[in-house]
Amino acid sequence: MNNINFPLLLQNNEMMADIHPDRQYSTPHKFLMDPIIAAYRKDGYSRLEFAIFPSCFHGKCQQPNPADPNGPYVNPKGCPNPDCPVICGTPGSLVHFYPKLRYIAYNETRSQLQALATPGSKAYQETEKNYLREAAGGGAYERRKNIALAMGGTMMPRIRRQEQAVKDKFRALMRQVSPRLEQICGGTGSGKLNGLQKCSWETRMKEFILSYP
Numbered sequence: 001m002n003n004i005n006f007p008l009l010l011q012n013n014e015m016m017a018d019i020h021p022d023r024q025y026s027t028p029h030k031f032l033m034d035p036i037i038a039a040y041r042k043d044g045y046s047r048l049e050f051a052i053f054p055s056c057f058h059g060k061c062q063q064p065n066p067a068d069p070n071g072p073y074v075n076p077k078g079c080p081n082p083d084c085p086v087i088c089g090t091p092g093s094l095v096h097f098y099p100k101l102r103y104i105a106y107n108e109t110r111s112q113l114q115a116l117a118t119p120g121s122k123a124y125q126e127t128e129k130n131y132l133r134e135a136a137g138g139g140a141y142e143r144r145k146n147i148a149l150a151m152g153g154t155m156m157p158r159i160r161r162q163e164q165a166v167k168d169k170f171r172a173l174m175r176q177v178s179p180r181l182e183q184i185c186g187g188t189g190s191g192k193l194n195g196l197q198k199c200s201w202e203t204r205m206k207e208f209i210l211s212y213p
Helices: 002-019 030-052 091-096 098-116 122-135 140-150 156-174 177-185 202-209
Strands: none
Touching (some): 030 098, 091 098, 098 177, 098 202, 122 156
């Protein structure tokens, strides 16, 4: 799941350069994206797990032995068959169907991130607030609003217009979270089984999967 930080932080750098072009950042300001990253980490694992098990892979396919109902379970007739219509959730099956597994992981991740980057979500609102504050010069943002209110609010219409301009730009940039993930991963969530090569991590993941019994 930590692999997702890169596209988000890359998006973060470009957003900040666009929203606040007169400020230079040598490294991504991670705190700006913290609400979305934290929300993804909180629910991402359980949602991804459900998308894989049991939505597609169904655990071991062993059944009671007709000749010994009280004995150990046995493989169904015709097994082992890696292309069985009922896809097992064994390590060997996960490796055999790795292209399918990769697409499930990619599409679920993209769906979660797009939901979090959509106006109305708590993570979106908190991230938008971070960018508004940073675009206005950090702590100077609140001070400016307080001064404007103390002066009778005559500057508030201008401040609100500036805020709305940043919000509009922020919304347009957040719409690019899903397309940017697709671009970085080198493909789409459907089509050729060898797609998404830049987000495959196939060799390392297969070794990791096969480390389980």
